Amino acid sequence: MNPVKVSNVTVAYDRKPVLQEITFDMPEGKLIGVVGPNGAGKSTLIKAILGLIPTASGTVDIYGKPYKSQRKLVGYVPQRGSVDWDFPTNALDVVLMGRYGHIGWFRRPGKKDTAIALQALDKVGMKEYASRQISQLSGGQQQRVFLARALAQDATVYFMDEPFVGVDAATEKAIISLLNELKAQGKTVLVVHHDLQTVKEYFDWTLLLNKRKIALGPTEEVFTIDNLQKTYGGRLSFLDTQLDPSHVVQS
Amino acid sequence: MSYGAWIMLTGSLVGVTCGIVGCFLILRKMAMLADAISHTVLLGIVLAYLVSHSLEGIYMLVGAGIIGLLTAFLVQVLHTSGVQSDAAIGVVFTSLFAFGVILLSAFAGKVHLDVNHALMGEITFIPWNTLTIGGMNLGPSAVWMLGSVLLINLILIFLFYKEIKISSFDPAMASAIGIPVMFIHYLLMSMVSITTVASFDSVGAILVVAMLIVPGATAYLLTDKLIVMLVISAAIGVIAAIGGYYAALIWNISISGSMASIAGLIFAVTFILSPKHGLMAKLIARRSIVAEQS
Ligand SMILES: Nc1ncnc2c1ncn2[C@@H]1O[C@H](COP(=O)(O)OP(=O)(O)O)[C@@H](O)[C@H]1O
Ligand SMILES: [Mg+2]
Numbered sequence: 001m002n003p004v005k006v007s008n009v010t011v012a013y014d015r016k017p018v019l020q021e022i023t024f025d026m027p028e029g030k031l032i033g034v035v036g037p038n039g040a041g042k043s044t045l046i047k048a049i050l051g052l053i054p055t056a057s058g059t060v061d062i063y064g065k066p067y068k069s070q071r072k073l074v075g076y077v078p079q080r081g082s083v084d085w086d087f088p089t090n091a092l093d094v095v096l097m098g099r100y101g102h103i104g105w106f107r108r109p110g111k112k113d114t115a116i117a118l119q120a121l122d123k124v125g126m127k128e129y130a131s132r133q134i135s136q137l138s139g140g141q142q143q144r145v146f147l148a149r150a151l152a153q154d155a156t157v158y159f160m161d162e163p164f165v166g167v168d169a170a171t172e173k174a175i176i177s178l179l180n181e182l183k184a185q186g187k188t189v190l191v192v193h194h195d196l197q198t199v200k201e202y203f204d205w206t207l208l209l210n211k212r213k214i215a216l217g218p219t220e221e222v223f224t225i226d227n228l229q230k231t232y233g234g235r236l237s238f239l240d241t242q243l244d245p246s247h248v249v250q251s
Numbered sequence: 252m253s254y255g256a257w258i259m260l261t262g263s264l265v266g267v268t269c270g271i272v273g274c275f276l277i278l279r280k281m282a283m284l285a286d287a288i289s290h291t292v293l294l295g296i297v298l299a300y301l302v303s304h305s306l307e308g309i310y311m312l313v314g315a316g317i318i319g320l321l322t323a324f325l326v327q328v329l330h331t332s333g334v335q336s337d338a339a340i341g342v343v344f345t346s347l348f349a350f351g352v353i354l355l356s357a358f359a360g361k362v363h364l365d366v367n368h369a370l371m372g373e374i375t376f377i378p379w380n381t382l383t384i385g386g387m388n389l390g391p392s393a394v395w396m397l398g399s400v401l402l403i404n405l406i407l408i409f410l411f412y413k414e415i416k417i418s419s420f421d422p423a424m425a426s427a428i429g430i431p432v433m434f435i436h437y438l439l440m441s442m443v444s445i446t447t448v449a450s451f452d453s454v455g456a457i458l459v460v461a462m463l464i465v466p467g468a469t470a471y472l473l474t475d476k477l478i479v480m481l482v483i484s485a486a487i488g489v490i491a492a493i494g495g496y497y498a499a500l501i502w503n504i505s506i507s508g509s510m511a512s513i514a515g516l517i518f519a520v521t522f523i524l525s526p527k528h529g530l531m532a533k534l535i536a537r538r539s540i541v542a543e544q545s
Binding site: 014047050051052068071074076078082083084087088089090094097100101103105106108109133135149153 | 278333410412413414416417419420421423424425426427428429430471474475476477479480
């Protein structure tokens with residue numbers, strides 16, 4: 001069964017349509033990159049799938065059921081800039097938040113949750129920083145904490161919003177090896193990505209999005225100059241100079 | 252207990268109760284909404300009196316709770332339909348408050364409450380307004396009211412601690428994992444409402460905002476742990492209350508005014524000297540960065 005089935009989803013902010021009639025199935029056990037220009041609706045797509053914003057029409061199924069009954073199967077990494085990193089808390093505490101969905105009302109994270117959270121921090125190379133105040137972490141370290149929190153959710157399908165933005169080279173490597181590890185465990189990961197240079201290297205499948213779905217499929221089939229032109233429109237001229245043709249599939 | 256001791260106890264209870272709830276207002280960047288609620292609950296108090304013909308605490312708390320929630324709800328509705336949030340707060344705040352003032356003046360003869368008292372509070376009269384049950388004098392009723400509200404707040408924060416924490420830090424993640432973020436929001440707004448009403452008699456609607464915001468804002472500068480922030484904020488509330496009482500005695504000034512001023516003074520000193528986020532620390536850090544670069 002498909003981990004995620006999006007059918008005919010339309011989203012509008014103040015009657016201004018942001019996503020139009022999006023329909024696609026996500027294949028299981030793949031790393032899927034989502035690309036599109038700024039304001040294309042990439043974050044909105046994730047938020048709509050997770051029920052964080054109302055949809056004007058359409059349905060989303062996670063393993064054949066509505067999201068509400070499948071929350072525990074889904075992990076989420078929001079854009080790093082979406083939270084206040086001056087909040088008085090430390091790295092371990094943030095990762096423990098990944099356990100809250102499993103803990104239930106009126107209970108505190110226990111020893112087992114702390115062990116899971118520490119293990120997740122270890123996986124992203126941040127164990128020594130467990131008790132570090134989050135405002136004192138670098139951008140890359142904050143991003144790793146967010147990834148660790150998603151790992152602590154112990155999900156089957158992951159949605160990550162621009163995890164590679166503003167991180168150092170070491171963090172980028174750590175993230176990509178983590179993604180591959182998740183894939184090896186049979187998990188499905190959808191990643192909003194901004195760097196067209198690395199799409200072919202990182203992702204098995206690619207979703208090209210600009211308000212509408214331009215294309216979805218195996219990267220070598222859909223990541224073509226033609227589709228990029230449709231996605232980025234006139235802005236592709238600047239892409240030409242940025243993009244080494246060897247990174248794009250020639251059609 | 253002596254007259255002065257009762258006043259200090261009352262002031263300290265105001266400080267602790269406001270200080271704790273205030274931390275969440277600071278973290279959620281909702282000082283403005285708290286300001287609005289602290290005024291609109293006046294309408295709740297008047298309505299509660301007109302319905303129940305009693306000035307007993309429980310009616311006041313229920314009335315204030317309902318109007319406080321109504322305030323938060325109306326602001327939310329206006330905001331989601333496209334009005335900027337500070338404008339939404341301004342509109343709701345002034346309309347409901349004005350309605351409260353009108354009712355109060357229209358029924359002035361019947362309501363034993365005057366606008367001045369509601370706005371400024373009168374902590375000096377607190378010790379004489381006592382609670383008696385079965386002929387036993389149990390001390391000032393304000394102390395009982397504040398104590399009950401503090402207890403209710405502590406129980407709610409204890410029960411919903413992790414939900415309040417995650418929905419303050421990362422509301423998107425919180426609702427993704429099924430935490431009812433809006434319920435938590437209204438829960439906190441109810442706590443603000445009943446806290447305000449319980450503090451009304453002592454410090455009034457204007458200074459209660461100072462007691463809600465200033466200790467939390469100060470504590471925010473001093474710690475990196477939420478639970479420590481709550482404790483520091485409560486402690487600052489107590490220091491402001493006791494310090495304010497003595498300052499008022501010495502200079503013969505308004506007790507509640509001097510409580511709020513002491514809180515403001517503590518904030519100012521912290522803002523300049525705080526080792527982590529203070530002005531001095533930032534200047535020094537900036538200088539050392541410049542020094543490193545050159
Ligand atoms: N809360 C919001 N209210 C109104 N418009 C929004 C809101 N969030 C996003 N938008 C608009 O929706 C469009 C898509 O945004 P987004 O999904 O964040 O794009 P992306 O993540 O692809 O850069 C943009 O035009 C943006 O301005
Ligand atoms: Mg985005």
